[in-house]
Amino acid sequence: AQSVTQLDSQVPVFEEAPVELRCNYSSSVSVYLFWYVQYPNQGLQLLLKYLSGSTLVKGINGFEAEFNKSQTSFHLRKPSVHISDTAEYFCAVTHLLNYGGSQGNLIFGKGTKLSVKP
Amino acid sequence: EAQVTQNPRYLITVTGKKLTVTCSQNMNHEYMSWYRQDPGLGLRQIYYSMNVEVTDKGDVPEGYKVSRKEKRNFPLILESPSPNQTSLYFCASSTSGNINQPQHFGDGTRLSIL
Numbered sequence: 001a002q003s004v005t006q007l008d009s010q011v012p013v014f015e016e017a018p019v020e021l022r023c024n025y026s027s028s029v030s031v032y033l034f035w036y037v038q039y040p041n042q043g044l045q046l047l048l049k050y051l052s053g054s055t056l057v058k059g060i061n062g063f064e065a066e067f068n069k070s071q072t073s074f075h076l077r078k079p080s081v082h083i084s085d086t087a088e089y090f091c092a093v094t095h096l097l098n099y100g101g102s103q104g105n106l107i108f109g110k111g112t113k114l115s116v117k118p
Numbered sequence: 119e120a121q122v123t124q125n126p127r128y129l130i131t132v133t134g135k136k137l138t139v140t141c142s143q144n145m146n147h148e149y150m151s152w153y154r155q156d157p158g159l160g161l162r163q164i165y166y167s168m169n170v171e172v173t174d175k176g177d178v179p180e181g182y183k184v185s186r187k188e189k190r191n192f193p194l195i196l197e198s199p200s201p202n203q204t205s206l207y208f209c210a211s212s213t214s215g216n217i218n219q220p221q222h223f224g225d226g227t228r229l230s231i232l
Contacts, residue, residue, distance in 0.1 A: 004160075006160075009158070041225075041226075042225055042226075043122070043208055043210075043223030043224050043225050043226055044161075044208065044210075044221075044223045045223070046221070090160060090161065092161075106151070106163060106221070107163075107177070108153075108160040108161040108162070109160050110158055110159055110160040111160045
């Protein structure tokens with residue numbers, strides 16, 4: 001069975017500092033990987049996704065993530081955070097089926113709360 | 119404006135009283151899904167639908183029902199709610215069951231079952 005582990009439940013950082021939010025997954029088959037962000041009292045927005053190709057994926061708001069198959073990781077990074085990046089971040093995975101589609105069920109990690117302080 | 123609309127946004131009710139949370143999307147998306155979000159557990163999928171009249175169980179389907187009679191609507195039904203179903207619920211949709219299309223989320227429905 002596939003699963004997603006977000007290693008840090010909370011990450012406090014100062015404004016303009018770099019940040020890395022860690023995500024590891026387990027799966028016996030190929031996967032698609034995603035990072036979503038949830039601002040207070042809102043739904044989730046897609047930050048970025050890895051489907052295939054380049055292992056370094058760039059997303060919105062200056063975020064990027066690197067897929068590492070050997071370490072089964074998909075860590076999210078930003079070189080300089082802003083107060084407005086304060087939110088909860090979710091890593092998610094889904095199985096890749098033979099024809100290129102997916103099973104349709106997205107497995108989420110438990111989330112990492114990023115708190116950016118001035 | 120493209121959106122996923124959930125109603126109600128907040129509901130406090132009592133054990134055993136049937137309730138329905140509606141979800142509607144205006145993007146002509148085939149794929150729709152329901153999640154519940156609980157502190158420390160992230161989001162867990164309840165049910166999903168690849169298209170009209172096609173629904174499948176997610177990871178935590180017990181105590182819930184869904185239907186997909188029309189493409190735009192995907193209501194979540196709690197026939198006999200219990201306190202352990204107190205949670206924040208999200209509906210999502212995407213253009214197809216192929217998950218490489220991003221899912222669009224509603225703003226959430228906070229249910230409290232007393």
